Amino acid sequence: MQRIPVTAPSKATGKTREQLEAVQRKMGRVPNLHATMANAPAVLTAYMGLHDALSHTSLDNRLRELLAVTVASANDCEYCLAAHTEIGKNLKVDETELFHAQEGESTDPKTRAALNFTRTLIEKRGQVGDAELSALKAAGYSNAAILEIVATTAMNIFTNYVNLVASTHVDFPRVMAGAKS
CATH class of the missing domain: 1.20.5 (Single alpha-helices involved in coiled-coils or other helix-helix interfaces)
Incomplete structure (x- = not known):
């Protein structure tokens, strides 16, 4: 309820x-x-x-949705996992890519670096080290893009928390965490 x-x-x-x-x-x-x-x-x-x-950053819609899926999965937010999986599908993001994003993974090395960073950012509550930043930079992300990833992660944590506290009724097709939709 x-x-x-x-x-x-x-x-x-x-x-x-x-x-x-x-x-x-x-x-x-x-x-x-x-x-x-x-x-x-x-x-x-x-x-x-x-x-x-x-929505006006260097991060494209596809990456922003994959980041949102990673955050939703990390926070066990059923609402956001369903919403961002559906939005990702509407953007023609491959279903397998959306599935792997739940664990912060991707077949694309640059995307994987961003998703892994986001997962670590959440797990370490922002206390990431030089190695994590170096990995993002080595993957081709600028300082601006790194901050955009942090801001996108924070925005999605915000919506996860709102939905978890409110027990928001899921009005998107449900996705089982860790399962292909």
């Missing part, structure tokens, strides 16, 4: 209603994550602003 209820877009007011309507136009619906965040307008605004800003 969802512990923090969703806010129906028709019940929202002001800027929150405008934001939910923008999500509706973009996605064709308002996912429960957004409707849950609408209980706290500042939280929804913060998330949407960060999400928009990070």
Whole structure:
């Protein structure tokens, strides 16, 4: 049972209603994550602003979704694992690649470096060492891209925690952790 209820877009007011309507136009619906965040307008605004800003980085959509899958798996967030697996599929990310991302793995060395870094970043709570940064740089990531990976990871931890605390009802096709969808 969802512990923090969703806010129906028709019940929202002001800027929150405008934001939910923008999500509706973009996605064709308002996912429960957004409707849950609408209980706290500042939280929804913060998330949407960060999400928009990070969509304009050097990281492509494919990598951002794979990072999100890695984070969701590391945090056991069923909602985000389902959402980002579905979004990844819509972006034509290979199903096997999405599956391997759950463990921070990829057949592509550059992608694997980013996913491994993200997994380590979570496990070490940000206390990564020189070796982890060197591995990312050796894979071809700039200092800016490294910070973009950190910010993308943090944003996804944020949504994982919101969904875990709220017990957000999963409104995407479910994915079993560690299993091909």
